[in-house]
Amino acid sequence: MKSLNALVWRSLIATRTRTLLTLFAVALGAATTIAVSMVGQSIRRGLFKNQEVATIMGGMVSYFDPMLSFVGLMIMLAAAFLVYNAFAMSVTHRRQQIGALRTLGTTRAQIWRLLLSEALVIGLIGAGVGLFGGLFLGKVMVIGMQAVLGGMIPLEEAPPLTSDVFLALVMSLSLALVAMLFPARLAMRLSPLAALKAPESAPMEKQTVRRAKFGLALAILLLGGLVVAPPGVWVKPPLDFPLTIAALGLWLGAFVLLLPVLAGMVGRRGRRLFARHSPGIGRLVSDNIQRGQRRVTLTVFTLALAVLVITGLTGFIGFVMNDLMLTTWAGMAEQQVFYAGRIDVSQGWTVILNQKLETMMMNDAEVDSLSRAVEGKATVTLMYFVISPELSFLGDGYFSVASTPEALMKLGSAFYTFSEGDWESARPLMEQGCAVLITPLVAARNGVTVGDPLEVHHQAGRTLCIVAGIGSSAAGISAISTPHPQAFTNTGPLMAFIRPILGADVDALQAKIRAAVPNLRTNSFSVYMDAFADVASMLTAGFDGMLLLALLAAGMSVVNTMMMSVVERQHELALLRAVGATRSQVSAVIAGEAALMGLIGGLAGAIAGLGCTVVFVVTYGGSSFGLQLALWPAALHNAKAALGVALFGVIAAPLIAVGAAWLPARHILRENPIETLAGQ
């Protein structure tokens, strides 16, 4: 077996560029996973820096965790795709070589072992490089985010989670092996004869066309269904999430089925158009798009996926932040409710984290002065801070509040809107002892409905409560109605929600409070909402930045396919040179092809990404938050908000593709045409 190992090494070294690319792909996958973990840990460590405040901050982490996991998953996905692409290309590229080995009597098992050993070597080295690259990348990202988000979200440099590092290493290794499995199987099945023939430019397969028709029908049915009966209107948790995933899956499935044919169609339709503008180059470009279907589809798909992810994520974050989160506060803002307390939320979390817990809670004297200051002009609802896993809206560390039934009812519709039950029916339940007002998401997770008992665990023990209402509350917070709210927490009230009476001068009221109780800050909810919207857009930018890594991975993948496409056709390109094509004309053929693929990929990705936003909004709706949203308008305005990113993708994808083509093009053009032609 020694000779076989030698063969592996030789083949890896002989195809240095491609080996490096594949290695880079594997390393990038591992590195980004580790880097994202470091960012997550740094955010966590920053938030938990102050152990006392940690409980309060748990909720903040709940915002980040799903998003970080999502970004990590996306990057892993892109990396997986890239690695697969690299191996598939490497095997396709070496068909002849493999065929020759087969004719010389290499068994299938030997070919199999050869290719898998190759994958193993690349996987091992790639994982190692990825580990160090990831630690470095993570450090850079944390420092970058500290610079950008410093005031709003505290970050403190932290090592990645051991489990994440382990995951990254195992994944990149198994990724390399699994990615090689499929191409290796293909190579194994090659008959020696078939392998020795030059790869033919097969016409579009009938099957592909049939699949595309199916895809089109699927897309039309799905969108038609969403228009006629938007599931977001009726779906309830826990069904909402799986249903959304299913709808997104159908949409993406339709997209995957349609893409190859769309790419081919652009090539065919484009031929006449291109031929008119530039008889030689244009024709060749469009012809090259139509053949090598696998290669073209892979390139287009890679670029489309990258654009899809950044577009879709922008739409997704926009919807969650603006339509779901901010909408829950609309009642507070409309009724001019404002917040009074020791912490000033609008200054960002960093400030808060530098305080001690008891300094954040109001004392009795302050509460008294506050109540006296607004007497007759506003009602005061004191909120105690509760961390209860059962009541947590996101994850299990999201905060809830406890207050007296009267205080909660004073706040009323500004804070909470029933979708099941109403204030009248809730009142007796709220007054009999402990009752909770929760969102549909929380109700579904506990499997309870109005009138059901629910055991609530909290800082001070546990209490049996009754579900008094299901509906939407500000920020999704669950509210506990109890005559003794302080029994749920060992501290004083964290904040007061002040609801002015009709026609009161809110600014004067706030000024009066600040004058009467100098320790307290007041913030209108509109100020709070603005701050929140700022965080949302910063988050989007931050995630988009991370997703640029996905674009980078896509770019690497395109270098690979372009390399392959150029090497595959080097005889043709040399022939072009021989019959009088200048270097720049040959570059134009390669670049034109790349640009066209990039454009198709970018457009397809943009459309698919905007579609994902629409499908998500219309299917998921606001029911988990207890919101009744106008779904289609929400879908369209979020799609519109993501349009900028989509357009960026449409412009960036061809540029990336052309950039990726530059490397192989330069390589081929540097060579003498005749060396290539003679090389047969």
Add this chain to the structure above:
Amino acid sequence: MTPMPTLLRTHELCKQYRLGEVTVDALRGVNLVVMRGQFVAIMGPSGSGKSTLMHLLGGLDFATSGEITLGEHTLTSLNDDALTLLRRRQIGFVFQFFNLLPTLTAAENVALPLMLDGRDPDAYRAWIDDLLALVGLADRRDHRPHQLSGGEQQRAAVARALVMEPQLVLADEPTGNLDRASGEGILRALRRACDEKQQTIVMVTHDRHAAAFADRVIFFQDGRIMRDLDLSGQAQKRSTQEITAVTTELGF
């Protein structure tokens, strides 16, 4: 007989290939003068430098030393773009293998140099049809290479080599891969280009019958010209005999 003007001249043409430590002397001082309108065949054993010479004559590769002049141009002093233009407009090529672009039809392949020259191929339709008729492919104009036989592909390549009406046509074993009948079609097309349009043909061949179509046969060995045989005005059968005599003498 009136002396024909010179079209192509090489002076002490040398080409070395460097393969790591080893250098291969593919051409060792070739001095050659080809007249306008002449059909020259080049024969010689494998590895004697015939292809290398063709590549240099066609400006596809650069000489190590020596000089090539084509008409008023000194090839050895032109840069890549100038060489490319010269190749496009003044030189036609036919190779042994892989002559056509697989995605283009026969007519489009023939029109390729026109298209590369930025001309509208539709304006040259009649001319392209004439050329396809000349090589016997009138009814194959819209076929793609994979729908054509090897001989047909090669004839399309000849038509393409002639489309720009180049002064010089270089053919490297154009019939090497074909049966006798297909080969003859190609040789006749080249002969006609030479007779009717005063185009100059330089053709490498291993086949004595093919060489007998030429006006002159140059015998090559070890990168040098060994013999220069004038066949002008001779009957084909006689030519074949003379060629056979020389090859036997040189031990090819």
